[in-house]
Amino acid sequence: MTMTSHAASVRFENVTKAYGAVVAVDRVSFTIEPGQLVTLLGPSGCGKTTTLRLIAGLEMATDGKIYIGENDVTKLPVTDRDVSMVFQSYALFPHMSVNENVGYGLKVSGVKKREAQERSQEALRLVGLSDLGERMPAALSGGQQQRVAVARALVLEPQVLLFDEPLSNLDAKLRRRVREEVREIQQNLGLTTVYVTHDQEEALAVSDRIVVMKNAAIAQEGTPRELYDNPADSFVADFIGDANIVEGTVLGSGGETANVRIGSLELELPCRSAAAGPAKIAIRPEAIRLSAGDHGAGMRGTVRKATYLGNHLEYTIETEIGQLFVSDPHVESPAAPGDAVAVQFERRGVTLISDQTGDTNGAPEPSAR
Amino acid sequence: MSNVWRGVVVPWIPRAILLGLFAFAIFGPLANLLLWSVAEVWYFPHKLPLEWGFDFWRQVFKPRGNAMLSLNNSIIIAIFTVIVSLAIAIPAGYALARRNLPWRSLILIAFLLPQAFPSVAVYINVARIFYGFGLAGTYVGVVLVHTVQGLVFAVWIATAAFSAVDRELEEAARNLGASGLRTFMTITLPLALPGIMASAIFVFLISLDEFTGTFFVGVPDVVTMPLLLFNASMEGNYQIASITSLLLLVPSVGFMLFIERFLKADVLAKVGN
Numbered sequence: 001m002t003m004t005s006h007a008a009s010v011r012f013e014n015v016t017k018a019y020g021a022v023v024a025v026d027r028v029s030f031t032i033e034p035g036q037l038v039t040l041l042g043p044s045g046c047g048k049t050t051t052l053r054l055i056a057g058l059e060m061a062t063d064g065k066i067y068i069g070e071n072d073v074t075k076l077p078v079t080d081r082d083v084s085m086v087f088q089s090y091a092l093f094p095h096m097s098v099n100e101n102v103g104y105g106l107k108v109s110g111v112k113k114r115e116a117q118e119r120s121q122e123a124l125r126l127v128g129l130s131d132l133g134e135r136m137p138a139a140l141s142g143g144q145q146q147r148v149a150v151a152r153a154l155v156l157e158p159q160v161l162l163f164d165e166p167l168s169n170l171d172a173k174l175r176r177r178v179r180e181e182v183r184e185i186q187q188n189l190g191l192t193t194v195y196v197t198h199d200q201e202e203a204l205a206v207s208d209r210i211v212v213m214k215n216a217a218i219a220q221e222g223t224p225r226e227l228y229d230n231p232a233d234s235f236v237a238d239f240i241g242d243a244n245i246v247e248g249t250v251l252g253s254g255g256e257t258a259n260v261r262i263g264s265l266e267l268e269l270p271c272r273s274a275a276a277g278p279a280k281i282a283i284r285p286e287a288i289r290l291s292a293g294d295h296g297a298g299m300r301g302t303v304r305k306a307t308y309l310g311n312h313l314e315y316t317i318e319t320e321i322g323q324l325f326v327s328d329p330h331v332e333s334p335a336a337p338g339d340a341v342a343v344q345f346e347r348r349g350v351t352l353i354s355d356q357t358g359d360t361n362g363a364p365e366p367s368a369r
Numbered sequence: 370m371s372n373v374w375r376g377v378v379v380p381w382i383p384r385a386i387l388l389g390l391f392a393f394a395i396f397g398p399l400a401n402l403l404l405w406s407v408a409e410v411w412y413f414p415h416k417l418p419l420e421w422g423f424d425f426w427r428q429v430f431k432p433r434g435n436a437m438l439s440l441n442n443s444i445i446i447a448i449f450t451v452i453v454s455l456a457i458a459i460p461a462g463y464a465l466a467r468r469n470l471p472w473r474s475l476i477l478i479a480f481l482l483p484q485a486f487p488s489v490a491v492y493i494n495v496a497r498i499f500y501g502f503g504l505a506g507t508y509v510g511v512v513l514v515h516t517v518q519g520l521v522f523a524v525w526i527a528t529a530a531f532s533a534v535d536r537e538l539e540e541a542a543r544n545l546g547a548s549g550l551r552t553f554m555t556i557t558l559p560l561a562l563p564g565i566m567a568s569a570i571f572v573f574l575i576s577l578d579e580f581t582g583t584f585f586v587g588v589p590d591v592v593t594m595p596l597l598l599f600n601a602s603m604e605g606n607y608q609i610a611s612i613t614s615l616l617l618l619v620p621s622v623g624f625m626l627f628i629e630r631f632l633k634a635d636v637l638a639k640v641g642n
C-alpha cells in the first residue's frame with residue numbers, strides 16, 4: 001500500500017479577512033499549481049497564518065473567493081475540505097498514543113479499522129517513526145512530535161498540505177534536516193503544499209515559488225531565483241537576503257536595460273521600464289568587489305569595520321553613497337579598518353527597485369505582477 | 370557548647386511552639402472525636418472515658434437504624450446533586466470557556482448570587498415556595514437546594530477546565546474531519562475530565578455537608594447525616610455525633626488526596642480567570 005496523490009491547485013481571488021477593524025489579509029490573489037510547494041514568507045503579523053487558516057477553512061473569508069482544484073470552497077466548512085494542516089504547536093492529542101493520533105482522521109472519516117491501521121503504519125514509516133506507534137506524545141522529542149504531526153496530516157492523502165512554521169519549535173541543528181525531509185516527502189508524493197515561514201533562508205531552500213507578504217498583502221511573488229535577483233522593492237530586497245539600498249539616477253532606458261548612475265559609477269542594469277530621474281537601487285553584499293588602494297578603477301571607499309567569519313569577510317565601507325555592507329569571499333588578503341579601497345559592482349546582484357521612498361512601513365505597495 | 374545551643378536550638382523554639390499549636394488545633398478536636406466515639410461512659414470531671422467500647426458504632430451501623438438511613442439519604446442526595454449539577458455545569462462551562470459570551474463575568478457572578486444572601490432567610494422562603502409546589506420534605510426539593518449551592522463551584526471549575534484545553538487541539542480535530550460533537554466527545558471532554566471530576570467531587574462534598582437548606586426544606590421526612598449530627602448533639606448524644614462527624618470527614622480527606630494527586634496546576638490557575 002502506498003500513498004497516492006490527490007494534489008489540487010489552490011486559488012485566491014481578492015481574498016480579504018478582517019477581524020473587526022483589523023485586516024489580517026487584504027485583497028490577496030495567487031494561484032498555486034498542483035504538486036508545488038509554495039512558501040508564504042513575511043515578518044510576524046503580516047497575515048501568513050491567517051492565509052493558511054483560510055485555505056483550511058478554520059477561518060472564513062470576509063470577501064473574495066477561494067478555489068481548491070475546480071471547486072469554489074469559499075463557504076465550505078472545515079470538515080468538508082480535503083486539506084490537512086500541520087500546526088505550529090503540532091497540536092498532537094496528548095491523551096492519545098502516536099498510533100491513535102495518526103489514525104484519528106481515518107477513524108472519524110469511517111475508514112475500516114484494518115485499513116486505517118495499515119495506512120497509519122505507512123504514514124509513520126514515511127516519517128521514520130515506525131517503531132514509536134505505542135508511545136504517548138509527551139514521551140517524544142520535539143522533532144519526533146513534529147513527524148507525528150506530519151504523518152497525521154499525510155495519512156489522509158489530502159489535496160493540499162499546510163505547514164505553519166514547522167521548524168520554529170526545533171533546535172537549530174535539526175532544522176536543516178527536517179526541512180530537507182519535508183521537501184523530499186512533498187516531492188516524492190507530489191503534494192500541493194503551502195508552507196509558512198518568516199525565515200528567508202528556509203523559504204529559499206524549500207520552495208518552488210515564494211509569496212512575500214507584507215502588511216496583510218502580497219509584496220511580490222516568484223521563484224526563489226526571481227525574488228533574489230529581481231526584488232520589486234526595498235522591502236523584498238531587504239527581506240530576502242541582505243541588500244544595501246542606495247540612491248541613484250536613471251540616465252535613460254532602452255529596451256531591456258537602463259543606464260544608471262550610482263555615485264561616480266555608471267552601470268547598465270536590466271529593467272523593463274524606468275523613467276529617467278532619481279531611483280533606488282538594491283545592491284547585494286556579495287555583488288560588491290573591493291580592490292586594495294585608491295588607484296584602482298571604481299568608487300573610492302574607506303574600510304570602517306572588518307569581520308572575519310571563516311569562509312568570508314564582512315566589511316563596512318564608507319563611500320560617497322553612504323555606508324555599504326560587503327561580503328567578500330577573498331579571505332587570504334583582508335583589508336583592515338582605515339584602509340583605502342576601490343569599490344566596484346557586479347551586474348548580477350544590483351537591481352533597480354520600484355519604490356520611491358524605500359520606507360518599509362508605508363502604505364501597502366502594489367503587487368509586482 | 371552553649372554557642373551551639375544558642376545558634377541552633379533557640380531559633381527553633383518559636384517554630385516548635387507554633388507547630389505544636391497547629392498540630393493541637395488540627396489533631397486536638399480529632400482526638401476528642403475519636404475518644405468520644407469509643408466512650409461508653411464518660412462524664413465530668415474525668416479526663417478519660419470511664420468505660421470503652423464499640424457499642425455506639427454498632428448502633429450507627431445497625432442496618433435499619435436512623436444513622437444508616439440518613440447515611441443512605443445523604444449519599445443518594447449527593448449523587449443526584451452531582452448529576453444535576455454536572456448536567457448544567459458541563460454545557461455552561463463549555464459555553465463560558467469557548468464562546469465569546471458578552472456577559473461572561475456577569476453570568477459567572479450570577480451563579481454566585483444565592484451565596485450572597487443570609488442563607489437562613491433565603492431557605493425559609495425557599496421552603497415556603499417549595500411547600501406550595503409540594504417539594505417540601507422531598508428528595509427532589511433537597512437535591513434542588515443542594516444543586517443551587519454546588520452549581521457555583523461546578524460551573525466555575527468546569528469553565529476553568531475547558532479553558533485549559535488548548536483550542537488548537539479542537540481545530541486539529543476539526544481539520545482532520547471530526548464534527549463538532551465528535552471533537553467535544555473525543556478531545557475536549559477527555560482533556561477537561563480531571564477538572565470535571567474535581568468539580569463533581571466538590572459538589573458531592575458540598576451536598577454531603579449541607580445543613581441549612583436541608584433543615585428547612587427536607588424536614589421532617591428527609592434526614593441527612595448533618596441533620597442526624599445536629600439532632601444527636603442537641604440530645605446530648607456525643608457518641609453518635611462524634612461517629613457521624615468522623616464519617617463525614619472521610620470523603621473530605623479523600624478529596625484532598627485526589628486534588629493533590631490528579632489536578633493539574635494549570636486547571637486551578639484558570640479558576641481565577
Ligand SMILES: Nc1ncnc2c1ncn2[C@@H]1O[C@H](COP(=O)(O)OP(=O)(O)O)[C@@H](O)[C@H]1O
Nearest residue numbers: 019022023024043044045046047048049050051
Ligand atoms: N482571531 C483573531 N482575532 C483578531 N485578530 C487576529 C486574529 N488572528 C490574527 N489576528 C491579527 O491578524 C494579523 C495577522 O496575523 P497572523 O495571520 O497570525 O500573522 P502571521 O502568521 O504572519 O504572524 C495580526 O495583526 C493579528 O494580530
Ligand SMILES: [Mg+2]
Nearest residue numbers: 045048049050
Ligand atoms: Mg503565524
